Amino acid sequence: MSLKGLLSPRIVVAPQSERPAAASVLTDDERLAMLDDLEESGLGWFWASNESGHLTYLSAVIAARIGVPLADLLGQPLTSIFTAADREQRGKSLSWMLGAHKGFAGIAVHAVRRPDGAVLRLSGQPVKRPDGQFAGFRGTGADITDEYHREEETARLVRFDSLTGLSNRHRMAHHLDTTLTAFKAARRNCAVMMLDLDRFKHVNDTLGHAAGDELLKQVADRLTRAIDRECEIGRLGGDEFQVMLPDVDDRGVLGDLAMKIITMLRQPYSLQEGRCVIGASVGIAIAPHDGVNREELVRAADLALYASKNGGRGQYRFFSGDLENETIFRRRLEQDLGTALREEQLFLRFEPIVEAAAGNVCALEAHVCWNHDERGVIDEEEFSQIAEGSALLGDVGRWAIAAACQSASAWPESVKVAVNVPVPLFQAEDFVERVSEAVHGSGINPSRLELEISEAVFFGDTNVVDRTLAALFKLGVRLTLDEFGSGYSSLAYLRRAPFDSIKFDQKLIAAAERDDGRELGLVRAIVALAGALHMDTMASGIENANLVSALANGGVRFLQGPIFSEPVDDQALMQELAGGTWKIEPDSDRTRRARRRTVFRKIQVIHDDYTYEVTLRNLSKTGALIQGLADVPRQTQFVVDLGGGQLAVATVTRSNGDVQGLEFEQSLIEDGSGGLCTRNRVSPYALAAAGTPLAALAPDKFLSMDQGGAIPKFGYANQPI
CATH class of the missing domain: 2.40.10 (Thrombin, subunit H)
Known part of the structure; x- marks a missing residue:
């Protein structure tokens, strides 16, 4: 159909007497020329379809704009040419409007064959024959590509985080609300994970906010790759993320997924400003067990996250009904810690470190326990979780070093004492001075004190770290690089610091126990590296007799774990050391009891x-x-x-x-x-x-x-x- 046919029936021109004096009369050809000019200008386009919905007319400019030859469009169903550009289908579809024979305006469409091309706004009105029968549609179109993409970007910014591209807090809340409402009716499960990054503030403070922003982008990318199932991931703000996992209530599956996320997020990050390492803590709640609406479920996941951070960070925690009481009690214990230090309620237990070749106990690692007035004895594992989140962690570390040196003064000279050094204590100005006081006050040889230092200390001021390590070396104490192989170990640490030994990360040893191929090969490679640098190697947390043999055969010199002994108190220790030496053979029965x-x-x-x-x-x-x-x-x-x-x-x-x-x-x-x-x-x-x-x-x-x-x-x- 031509444009002339499209405009029939012809417009009737009013008599001269009824027209304004300034008006002029246009012939049909002049009117058609004017409409042709309008089409060519791009200000207005036209289209028409017959009663069956097939395209009978389309302005050539539209065909050129969408990049499809006009001949390929005419005679085709309109719905096979255009489809709604609204990705979320919030409005009525073009096919519905055409099928209903209803007038419509402002439907955004794009070409089916060119979904990434121009976006058009179509309007149309039904046409009827003189007998009242439907004869098709006639309508107009306009190019709204730029306007549409601006509106889409504005809408996206409202729903998505501008930095990471993940859903924002508003979208996550809306999505969780609607999902839980639908799932309640369908009796389906839904899990929520709350994630918080560990040590992110340190990256912001030391490398700058630009580095922090780039780090958050990389975290979002890793988080997306870590979860290989249907989910919705959002950044709620700062370094806080949320994951919604529909139809999952198996805590085994969720625990494995949380551990996978934690493992991926603690791998090193390369930023323009430098290399950095962070960690993540995860709290998990499941509907309808832990809540049936968004407020209940998010609060439960938040409590679980708080518990996981208090438990030492870098771990996950499921919500349980006891968590709120546990959180209150944990805070009370943290407040009581000052009293424990003043009133000498803390005491040490010692875990043997055995020489792999001979089985002799060559060192004892000190673990802090607490004899609480109301709770009774709080063992070393629970105490470490309490102290980790306390402002008194450095004070506890000072006490532990002094008490460990005092205990070691009563042992045979061949037995060393090992003490873990908290990061806040290492960073304290008086740290080296306190270590010197503990050694000389107890009268032990400085070489009998072994300080286990985590790689986390290297995230502080480089000059301070190097100066402190040099002072400790000069003092004569032994230094052990703890948690080596935890996922962010660097050879730079070994080159810079005067370490005497390397202690493998327990997760690496646990992986070697499950799979004795690749991980044991990595252990052997680290042993060879340590040997080249004249360092000893140590593995802890060992529970398997076969692993003892594999590590010993791989060259690991010192071993530690439940298969040898649980931590013992001073009295039991003195009985074992009464003969001058203490030899321990690995026994798997001890492991079964310990588990x-x-x-x-x-x-x-x-x-x-x-x-x-x-x-x-x-x-x-x-x-x-x-x-x-x-x-x-x-x-x-x-x-x-x-x-x-x-x-x-x-x-x-x-x-x-x-x-x-x-x-x-x-x-x-x-x-x-x-x-x-x-x-x-x-x-x-x-x-x-x-x-x-x-x-x-x-x-x-x-x-x-x-x-x-x-x-x-x-x-x-x-x-x-």
């Missing part, structure tokens, strides 16, 4: 629809020891309720009086902070089906269900039911 965590808390067990309260004495991945029931035969099956919807099917494998040993049907998993948890939990949706109101699962929610008058089969020891 079973002492718990001592009340839990519930279920048998034949009846619930009993018992005491959980200890817990491992594969089983538990309970106390409190009498006359329980072997092979009895219990459902063990560990709280918070954590149910584990277990079989009694041994029974002695009121104590039963249980073996789990499915092993527990690590919870990221040294504890254990079940892989899955009872869904609140299942409880809702049983008549319990839908809400985040409270610790006693399962046990509140009616037991239906079941008769107890077992009696309580010394306490009839």
Whole structure:
């Protein structure tokens, strides 16, 4: 169809008397020429379609603008030529409007064959024949490419973080709200991870904000690559990130993913301003177990993140109902730490370091413990988590060095003492002076004190670090580079510092235990490097007899771990050293005992629809020891309720009086902070089906269900039911 045909029926010109005096009369040809000029100018374009939706007319300028020959367009369905440019399909589609025979205006479209080309705004009105039958559409078009992309960029900035390209806080909140609302109706699960970068402020302070911005971009890129499943990733601001993972409630899967993220984010970053290393802490919450709306779920994930940072950073933590109380209690303990230092409530336990070749104890590593007035003895693992987040960490380190040197003064001269040096203590102005006082005050030879220094000290002022290391070397104490192989080790550290030994990172040793190929090869390479630099090597955290042999054969000189001995107190230590030497053979039975965590808390067990309260004495991945029931035969099956919807099917494998040993049907998993948890939990949706109101699962929610008058089969020891 021509433009002349498009304009029929012809416009009727009003009589002279009815027109303004200034008006002039145009002939049809003049009007067509004017419209041709309008099309050529790009200010207005025209199109038409027949009753079947096929294109019958299109301004040649439009065809040229979208880069498709006009001959290829005429006669084709309009919907096969244009498609909506609105990527989120917020408005009604072009095909819907055409099919409804309704007038429309302002629909943004682009060519199907050129999706990255020009964006047009189409408007159209239906045309009817004299008999009232639909005859097609006639309409106009305009090029809005620049305007459209400006609006898209504005909309993108509203929804996405301008620095990283990830979703911003507003979009994450909206997406999480809508997802949880839909998932609640569909009874589906959704996990949320909260991530916070460790040591990011130090990068900003030392390398500048431009370096910090570039680092955040690289973090966003690594985070995107680390998660190989459907998710939504957002940056909430600063160094805080959030990940939403729909349809995931398996804590084994989530724990593995969190560890993968942590591992990737702590690898070195190359920035224009220099090389840097950071870390990440992760908190995890799962709907509907930990919350059924956004506020509840994000708060739960935040509490878990806070717990993971307090636990020593570089780890993940699942939310549990006890976390809030635990957080309050942890803060109280941090406040009590000053009293512990003043009133001498701290004491040391010593973990043997064994010479691989002969099995002799050549050194003892000092671990700080706390005899708390109310809590009792707080062991070295829990104490390190408390002290890590305290402002008194440096003071604790000073006390530990002095106390360790004093203890070592009573040992044989052949036995050294090793002490871990917190970063704040290393950076203190009086650090070397305090070390000197501890050595000379105890009367030990300085070479018997071994200071374990983390690579993290090298992130401080280079001049201060070099000056401190040189002063320690001059003092005569031994220096060990701790956590070597943690993912950001640098040969520059070894060239710059006068280290006497290298201590492998425990994660590298754990990886070598799981796979004795590549990781053991890396260990052997580091041993060769250390030998070339006249340094000793040490591996800790060893629990496997085969790994002991592999490390010894690989040239590692000193070994340490539960397979040799757990940390012992002063009294036990003096008994072992009474003969002048202490020799330890590796024993895998020690490892099995060490892996079973002492718990001592009340839990519930279920048998034949009846619930009993018992005491959980200890817990491992594969089983538990309970106390409190009498006359329980072997092979009895219990459902063990560990709280918070954590149910584990277990079989009694041994029974002695009121104590039963249980073996789990499915092993527990690590919870990221040294504890254990079940892989899955009872869904609140299942409880809702049983008549319990839908809400985040409270610790006693399962046990509140009616037991239906079941008769107890077992009696309580010394306490009839």
